[in-house]
Structure formats: C-alpha cells, structure tokens
Amino acid sequence: MKRLCLIHANCQGEPLAELLAGHEAFGGEFEIRHVVNYARQPILPDDLARCGLFLHQRLETEWGELASQALVSRLPAGCPSLCLPNLFFLDYWPFWSSNAAFAYSDFFLDELLSRGLSDREIMHLYLHTDPARYYDLEAIMEKSRRREADKERHWDIKLSHVVRDRFRDTLLFHTVNHPGRELCLAVADGVLERLGMAPLSAAVREAFPDPFGEFTMPIHPRIAARLGLAFLPEKPLFPVYGRDMGIEEYVGCYLACKRLKETDFIGFLRLWAALGGQKAPAGDGRPGP
16 A cells, blocks of 8 residues: 655645656655645545655644644654745746735736826836836845745755756746746655655656646846846747737736726636737726827
C-alpha cells in the first residue's frame, strides 16, 4: 500500500502534484492528495493519521486548526514535512492590488477612473505618461521583495536567487502568484532533492505543459522598460483565455468591465476572448479630449 503524501497549498500545489506523480520513484511510493489551503478545505483526521509526507505552504496561527504548526503537530511520529515556497512576484505588475471582489485589480487604473476621466484620457495617462510621476515604484517593489524574503526564511526550498537571476530574461510568472513552468519544475526538483531522490526525468520535464499559461497579465510597457525585460518584443501580445491581447485592448476590457459595474473580470475576459474581440468593449460613451 502506498503512503499518503498530503500537499497543503494554494493553486501552486496542483502542478507540483502532477510533477511528483510523474516521477517514477515518488509516484511509486506515494499516493498524492492536494488540499487547497486558501479555500479552507478540511484535512480529514484519518488522512493526517496515515500521512507519510506532509508538503505545505506556511499558514500562520490565525488559520486556526489549518495553521501549519497545528497540522504538523498532529502528524504521525516520524512523518517528514517540508515547507513549500508560496511564490509571489510583484515587480512585473506593481499596480496590482489584492481585491477579492475584482480579480487582477489595478490601483493606478482605479485611481484614474475615480477622477471621472474619459476612457481616452485614462488610456493616455496610463500608457503614455511615466507612472513614476504618480507612484514611488521602487518603494512598492522593494516592500514586496522584503516581504517575500521574510516568507522565504521558513521555506525548505529556496528560490529567490532563481527569480532574481532570471526574471529579466524569461517570463517567470503569469500573474503575481501564478509561477511559470520553469519555477514549477524548480519546486518539484527541490522537493525531490530534499528527499534524496533523483530529479525529474527529461521525459517528464518535456511533457509538462505550462500550468498557468492560459492567462498572462499584460505587463505595462513603462514597467517593462524600467526593469529591462529582454524577453518582451516592442509590442508584446499576452495570452488572455484563448486570445492574444495587447496592453491597450486589455486596459479597454478593464475599463469596460468597471463601467458596467461588473465584478467578474475573469468572466468578462473569457467572454471577450470567446467573441474574438469583435465587439468593442462598452466604455463610458464620452469622447476623449
């Protein structure tokens, strides 16, 4: 009978489970179960009691019985546990803000909308003026970097050096918390290394698709220039739920969704992509300057 490996993690646990299942030794030894932590999915007492390996992203004490310390204390004697990276990267998207009511919120766009400006005015100010006039970009990025460094102190797989060395040369994240293929592979290899197992085979690596490649949040051109992102062409297109979209079209969708007072921006983007972008997003109807 296989031992149970519990992966207590956010959406980043899904590609990890897939990669570990494809590893001959790991997949032969463990039954793998991903429990989504942010959704507060319960971990059954019987599963904890027979757990043979606990892989988890750190949750603090305010999570109660789902906090990492509480769960680790209930593991069987001798059951190994590893703290996984909880990857987050703000540098590509410094205007992102956490808003459970509206996915991919952008505080720069929201501020411009709050001024009562037309879509043309917002487009001009957002895309064609230097955002450093309005925000201390380095301070925003540095604050996020310090927070991630503090989180990494608890991780058993360290990846900040990979992000630091590679983020200008290749797209490492699709959104602030959706890592690309390269980082997903690195997490899996890190787990295997800590367990004394061989790394993923070439066949598993080649067959592994980019798990979050359906949507890449478009990167502001001024931010791309500021960071020196060598992987982006002059006018990049980004995959948005089946449609390749430039930054202007994406901003138009954002403004249209806000003007319509819709909150399901992901649904809005999916519908827009399905329609092939043939119908212009509904804006405020007012001419620009």
